[in-house]
Amino acid sequence: NAGVTQTPKFQVLKTGQSMTLQCAQDMNHEYMSWYRQDPGMGLRLIHYSVGAGITDQGEVPNGYNVSRSTTEDFPLRLLSAAPSQTSVYFCASKAGGAHTGELFFGEGSRLTVL
Amino acid sequence: RKEVEQDPGPFNVPEGATVAFNCTYSNSASQSFFWYRQDCRKEPKLLMSVYSSGNEDGRFTAQLNRASQYISLLIRDSKLSDSATYLCAVNSRSFGAGTTVTVRA
Numbered sequence: 001n002a003g004v005t006q007t008p009k010f011q012v013l014k015t016g017q018s019m020t021l022q023c024a025q026d027m028n029h030e031y032m033s034w035y036r037q038d039p040g041m042g043l044r045l046i047h048y049s050v051g052a053g054i055t056d057q058g059e060v061p062n063g064y065n066v067s068r069s070t071t072e073d074f075p076l077r078l079l080s081a082a083p084s085q086t087s088v089y090f091c092a093s094k095a096g097g098a099h100t101g102e103l104f105f106g107e108g109s110r111l112t113v114l
Numbered sequence: 115r116k117e118v119e120q121d122p123g124p125f126n127v128p129e130g131a132t133v134a135f136n137c138t139y140s141n142s143a144s145q146s147f148f149w150y151r152q153d154c155r156k157e158p159k160l161l162m163s164v165y166s167s168g169n170e171d172g173r174f175t176a177q178l179n180r181a182s183q184y185i186s187l188l189i190r191d192s193k194l195s196d197s198a199t200y201l202c203a204v205n206s207r208s209f210g211a212g213t214t215v216t217v218r219a
Binding site: 031033035040041042043044045048058059090094096098099100101102103105106107108 | 118120122144145146148150155156157158159160163201203205206207208209210211212
């Protein structure tokens with residue numbers, strides 16, 4: 001079972017470059033979300049989506065864009081990378097409503113911005 | 115004030131010991147509560163949901179105290195394999211920073 005698949009697993013960028021982190025799930029989950037995890041900060045919600053065509057901002061959305069054209073895919077775009085965006089990024093999905101249900105996480109994408 | 119706050123630990127305990135830690139949340143209208151386990155450099159995985167009446171899964175017991183707005187996790191008879199970071203989650207959305215537990219032989 002694939003579950004939630006993130007690519008790439010590792011990426012190094014230079015300041016100002018743009019890139020897209022890909023996330024796909026095969027569980028037919030309506031809800032998908034992106035988190036970043038930094039030491040001592042826990043998981044912070046960047047953006048989330050409750051279904052195809054619907055996205056909303058989380059706690060730390062600045063510098064990131066998302067789109068949800070299909071149920072399966074939820075890419076995260078960094079428009080102009082900054083060193084402050086060095087982090088581990090996790091995509092997650094779940095069934096159920098916005099505030100209930102188990103989150104299934106991808107394996108993470110480790111991003112370094114120089 | 116952060117929406118979810120946890121005892122950061124680290125808790126360093128011998129095998130067989132009992133360890134317990136809490137997580138407080140600020141929104142009294144919160145609907146769902148969970149404990150996730152995260153191993154080093156891995157993704158979080160659900161350990162257990164937390165129900166109003168409290169619930170137990172083997173050596174793990176989770177409690178919810180709505181009046182004081184906290185959830186707790188207790189691990190009995192700790193095993194080396196319990197060494198991990200435990201994240202509490204509220205509303206399937208907000209996470210604490212994690213509590214690190216290390217079980218030593």
